[in-house]
Every structure is written in C-alpha cells, then in structure tokens.
Amino acid sequence: MATRSDARPNIVLIVADDHGREALGCYGNPAVATPNLDRLAGYGTRFTNSFCTTASCAASRSVILTGLYNHANGTYGHTHGVHHFRCFDDVQTLPLLLRQAGYRTGRVGKRHWAPEALFPWDWQQPEGAFGRDDVRMSESCRDFIQGRTPFFLYWASHNPHRARVREDHPLKPDDFGNPRSSFPGDQEQPFAEADVIVPSFLPDTPETRAELAQYYQSIARLDRGVGRLLDILQQSGRFDDTLIVYISDNGAAFPGSKTTLYEPGMRLPCIVCAPGGAGGSTCDGLITWADLTPTLLDVAGALAAPERFHGRSFRRIIGEPHPTGWRQEVFAAHTFHEITNYYPMRVVRTPRYKFIWNIAWKLDYSFASDLWAASCWQGALRAGRERFGARTIEAYVHRPRFELYDLEADPDEVHNLAAEPAYAEEVRSFCARLQQFQRATRDPWLHKWEYE
DSSP states (O other), X not given: OOOOOOSSOEEEEEEESSOOGGGOGGGTOSSSOOHHHHHHHHHSEEESSEEOSSSSHHHXXXXXXXXXXXXXXXXXXXXXXXXXXXXXXXXXXXXXHHHHTTOEEEEEEOXXXXXXXXXXXXXEOOTTSSTTOHHHHHHTTHHXXXXXXXXXXXXXXXXXXXXXXXXXXXXXXTTTSOOSSOBTTBOOOOOOGGGOOOOTTSOOSHHHHHHHHHHHHHHHHHHHHHHHHHHHHHHTTOGGGEEEEEEESSSOSSTTSTTSOSHHHHBOOEEEEOTTOOTTEEEXXXXXXXXHHHHHHHHTTOOSOGGGSSSOOOGGGTTOSSOTTOOSOEEEEEOOSSTTOOOOEEEEEOSSEEEEEETTTTSOOOOOHHHHTOHHHHHHHHHTOSEETTEEHHHHHSOOSEEEEETTTOTTOOSOOTTSGXXXXXXXXXXXXXXXXXXXXXXXXXXXXXXX
C-alpha cells in the first residue's frame, strides 16, 4: 500500500440511479435490505432535508458535478441519444478542479455527461463494463484506492434504474435490471411482493407491488456494491482518511416521483461520512445537489472562489442536528427529461412550504418513456382508475400555474393553497423570490413571467 503523501482527506462520491428515500432502511423502511447504507449512516450524518434541483438523470448529474443549476450550465435534459444536451464549453467541473488541486481522480459506472473533455479522469473504467454487477464494479476500484493519496473517486451505479422500455408493457422480471440468476461472486436477493411497503404516491395494486419487489432487488444489489466498496476502503487503511457521500440523482422511476418536483422526486437520501465526524447523527439543514461541488472543494481545501457556484458549502453543518444561521429556503429548476418531455418548473422549498411555478401549465404534463411504460401506470389506465396514489390522475396530468403546499399539514401535496385568498400574499412573496433566484442564476426562462 502506498504511503500517505497528503494530509487532505480522500473523497468518494457515490451516486445511485433513481433511488428514492422511501426505499432505505436508515430513512425508515424496514422491508428493503440496505444494511451497508445503514452502516454508512451509522458512521456518519444522515441529512433529512436534502434535494436534487432537477429530477432527471443527466441534468441532475450536471448540477452535482458543477455546482451550477442545469439551466445555467447548459444540460437542460439528457445528454445521450437524440437528446444531445451538454455543458457549455467554459464550465469548470468538479473532477477538473480537484485534479488542479492535486487530487488523483477516478470514475467507474454511469457517466451521463457531455462533453467528455470537461470531465478529466486519471483513471476510469468503460461505461457499462460491469452492467448491474456493483460488487464487481467496486472490486475494480481496489488498485485505485490503494494508490497515491489524496484521491477523488466518483462511483456511479446503474441501479436501481429501470432497465428498458417495452412496447407491449408486459410485466417482466427485468424491469429494474434484475437478472434471473446471481452474478459471479454476488448472490441476488429477491423480495416477496406481499412484503414491500407501498408509498403514498403510488397505488397499492398488484402491478405496483410487483415493480416495487423488483426495485427492492435492484437496491439490494446496489447496497452490496456499496458494502464491498466500504470493505475495500477499510482493508486498504483508507476509510478513516476518506470523506464518503452517498446520494441519488433523482427519485424513483415511478410516476409521481422521477421527473417531478414533488417531494418523492426531489427530496432524496444524502449520507455523509466525514473523518472524525459524528457517527449516527442527523442534520435537518436544507441542502441541494448544487451544494455538492463547493462542499467537496471546501473539504479538499480548494474552494478558492465560492461565489462562482450557485450552491454553497455545507461542510460546517455536517453532524449538526439543527444548524443555526443556515439557509431557510432552497430552489429547484427542471425543464426537460427527454427532448420530448418539455415541462419547465421552478420551485421554492422552505422547511414548511413548497411553491411550484409550472411555466408551461397549459400543456399536459409530459411523461418520460419509462414512466409511461411502467406497469403500475398502465394498470391504472386499463382499470380506469380515478386516482394514482394520493393524487388524482387528472391533477397529475393537468396542473395549475402555481402550486403551494403546506408540507406539515399536507405531506402528499394534494391540497393546493395557491388559489385560496388567504394565501395570496404568500404566493406573491414566493413569485418574487423565484424571480430573484432566476436573475441570480441567469435563468433563460425568467422572461416567461411577462411573455406568457
């Protein structure tokens, strides 16, 4: 093992693909198997108010790796296939800035960014080299972890994303990339449909339970990969010198979550294990994925110009249950998923309220292809159901210009207060705060307040 050449901590950023907080043991679900993520939470701090800023894979990853809202970095939606969104050429990314600060940079797993030149790595594995085998993916990192320090490792699973879209929508066991047999060196863990916990944003139907069982199986596979990564860090003597962050890019790939800025789509797990930190703690400070790049640069001693980022470092509140002097609102901005899914939304989220501006509210809400194909959604349509979970299908597809929810009284976000006269002043205040946010982040959609 190489000797330690720098006192700065190593950094490991673990990004899951479509993992909502409704399916984690340490966030209150006793039915799903996440012993290793629960172990990580026991070592570190579990954030209870952590949010992505856009609930779409590539767009969210662009925010994670730049500290800029995606409407400002240029990645308005997916980078791959026909969608072709990409960061502007002058954007400076987290791997570039950490490399310039003397960190050895490495990545494995899902990329979903563009252009490649903006994301330099000293070591990387080809995307898709390990498929859904996260244990083998972690094993591939062993030599990198044992090399010169300090290092930054970006570990990005393909689990628990849905595997593919099918034209005929039959329910099959590979909806979430679930193999019919175990991987070499890793034992698959199936779940009984009767044992899953159906969250309130989904209907409790046979189709939903079947998909949740597959979702749980994919999460368990992810968890075993994280467990192997933690074991390698410990076996290599690197664990105590490493800051580890676990997040998901956006919520679960179910209607009512992913691609929406309702709570299941944007309020996500965030576990931070810092060297010498407070093990098993929680923090209710509001943070977003725009904060990740400045935070990790701060940890690395490389946050030279904090004003260049839209986020801010939350390093000082790690381990603080109720941080004082911290922000009381965060913002979110979603525009595209696929190129066909134009439905721009801007959000203010406070500890109690959620305010949503549906910029193109006269349009039907636009579905991502994998969510439209979901068996739970197609089953609801075939059965002619009025409701999909707590929300009516009509309310899900046809949304008003403004939505305002009291999250303490209405955690499912179904009672819109925006049109009630008693909340007129709150609506005006939230509109003004959104416009200020848009001006500060040079949001191209700012002119919609006057144009439409």
